[in-house]
Amino acid sequence: MTDTIVVGVDGSETAMKAARAAARLATGMGGELRVVTAYEGDRTEVVEIGSDRWVVSDADDAERVAQLVASDLGSTGVKTTFAALRGKPHEVLISEADRLGAKVIVVGSVRMQGMGRILGSVANTVAHNASCDVYIVKTD
Template identity: 40%
Template sequence: MTQSIITGVDGSVPAQEAAATAARIASALGATLHVVSVFDPSSRGASQPGFEPSLAADRIAADSAATLQREFPRLSVVGQGVAGHKPAETLVTLAETLDAALIVVGNKRVKGLGRLLGSLASEVAAKAPCDVYIAHTHD
């Protein structure tokens, strides 16, 4: 059975940098890379009429996956939007579902307690059912 590696994207440059790191690792291991964008199903984009969160998440994941597929043509890449209220918990749950070998996240800096790793990275590392790779994604 092929190993699965998961990475989360949100359309930001740091997330895409982490996804590129995930692609390098997945390529080296012959693993399938799952590029995931988490959306809140209760959000209806109040500021933008007609905005559909699931379609936006699917587009972000698909664009990121397509970019990685061009860079790593032999890599198996799956892009998908996934419903969830909290991105870290959603990535952890998906890792459990897929029996993933690894979750790759960035360490985008934030203020407060999560400042050293970033709140998403800290939460994923604390709850993941598999190894977590925290990619250096800031200057």
């Protein structure tokens, strides 16, 4: 059985730093990497230009982010899969890790200082509630 590592991304450069660290970890462990993007709403917009019509949704945007990161990291040789899942980021990461029986969840350290440390952050909440190991990457 291959070890799975779950990493959360949101399109930011700090999340990409965490994702790269997760890819290195997966390579070192001989594991697979699951790239996950969370979205909270069901917002959908219809864009019409001339006779062309596009439907754009939060889910589509989130899936695009996860797919791009997974594709980028997959080019390094690590086996990657991706998902865009509805919910709060910490809930999505923890439930996906539980569903997959993941060995590690990788998150960035954004807002892990000052008031963010007191009020909470994704990394803080995941670290306190995950049933697997959590690796917090220094991304500032």
